[in-house]
Amino acid sequence: xxxxxxxxxxxxxxxxxxxxxxxxxxxxxxxxxxxxxxxxxxxxxxxxxxxxxxxxxxxxxxxxxxxxxxxxxxxxxxxxxxxxxxxxxxxxxxxxxxxxxxxxxxxxxxxxxxxxxxxxxxxxxxxxxxxxxxxxxxxxxxxxxxxxxxxxxxxxxxxxxxxxxxxxxxxxxxxxxxxxxx
Numbered sequence: 001x002x003x004x005x006x007x008x009x010x011x012x013x014x015x016x017x018x019x020x021x022x023x024x025x026x027x028x029x030x031x032x033x034x035x036x037x038x039x040x041x042x043x044x045x046x047x048x049x050x051x052x053x054x055x056x057x058x059x060x061x062x063x064x065x066x067x068x069x070x071x072x073x074x075x076x077x078x079x080x081x082x083x084x085x086x087x088x089x090x091x092x093x094x095x096x097x098x099x100x101x102x103x104x105x106x107x108x109x110x111x112x113x114x115x116x117x118x119x120x121x122x123x124x125x126x127x128x129x130x131x132x133x134x135x136x137x138x139x140x141x142x143x144x145x146x147x148x149x150x151x152x153x154x155x156x157x158x159x160x161x162x163x164x165x166x167x168x169x170x171x172x173x174x175x176x177x178x179x180x181x182x
Contacts, residue, residue: 004005006061009059009111009112010056010058010062010111011058011112012029012031012036012056012058012113012176012178014028014144015036015038015054015056015062015070016038016065016083018115018116018118018119018120019038019040019119021116021160022116022119022120022123022158022162022165023158023161024040024042024123024162025039025158026038026039026040026054026140026160027039027040033107034057034058034059035054036055036056036064036091037054037055038053038054038058039051039052039053039054039073040052040053040054040123040158041157042123042127042157042162043150043157043159043160044127044128044130044134044140044150044159044160044163045131045160045163046122046130046131046134046149047127047130047131047134047150048066048148048149048150049146049147050066050068050121050130050159051066051067051127052064052065052066052067052101052126052129053065053066053067053135054119055110057111058111059107059111060110060111061106061109061110061111062070062108062111062112063093063106063108064106064107064109064112064119064122064123064126065104065105066105066106066126066130067098067104067108068095068102068103068104068105068137069101069102069140069141069144069146070102070140070141070143070144070145070146071100071102071136071144072097072101072102072140073105074144076101078096079103079140082136082142083095083096083097086129088165090129090173091139092107092125093105093106093107093125093126093129094106094107097141102122103137103140105129105130107122107125107126109122114132117166119128120165120166121166121169123162124162124166124169124170125166125173127159127162127163128163128170128173128174129173131163131174132173132174
């Protein structure tokens with residue numbers, strides 16, 4: 001499917017077909033009041049087990065909502081400043097804090113323009129950001145006993161294949177030596 005504007009909003013079947021085309025298999029799917037969600041867990045090159053929930057409201061948007069880290073237990077002011085700095089430095093994704101103090105990484109795609117490649121690029125961007133910020137966020141991960149490095153199978157897994165597929169569009173996010181998170 002081209003990236004041209006769609007004549008109508010996307011449907012859950014579109015998202016499932018795109019996930020399949022991208023080689024991604026959701027852990028589960030849920031439907032409630034016209035909204036559909038899928039849970040994915042992807043390994044990046046540095047970051048393991050990034051849990052991303054896709055939430056589709058066909059009339060509004062497809063949201064890629066990633067649990068970036070466990071609840072923040074350190075100096076909240078220091079962590080909040082770090083999240084705000086990352087929001088300023090990184091395009092097309094935003095950090096926020098969930099009700100339980102977990103940092104989340106979000107990408108929103110308008111329902112009328114989303115297609116397989118915009119979804120794939122958004123997921124790859126989230127993985128690239130998580131990889132890029134791995135060093136700066138590792139204390140949060142350790143504090144919650146979350147995985148701190150990629151698993152043995154991640155090198156050829158769906159997450160790294162997604163990063164490879166969209167490498168040209170991710171540009172400097174993949175170049176960790178460029179600054180942020182180096």
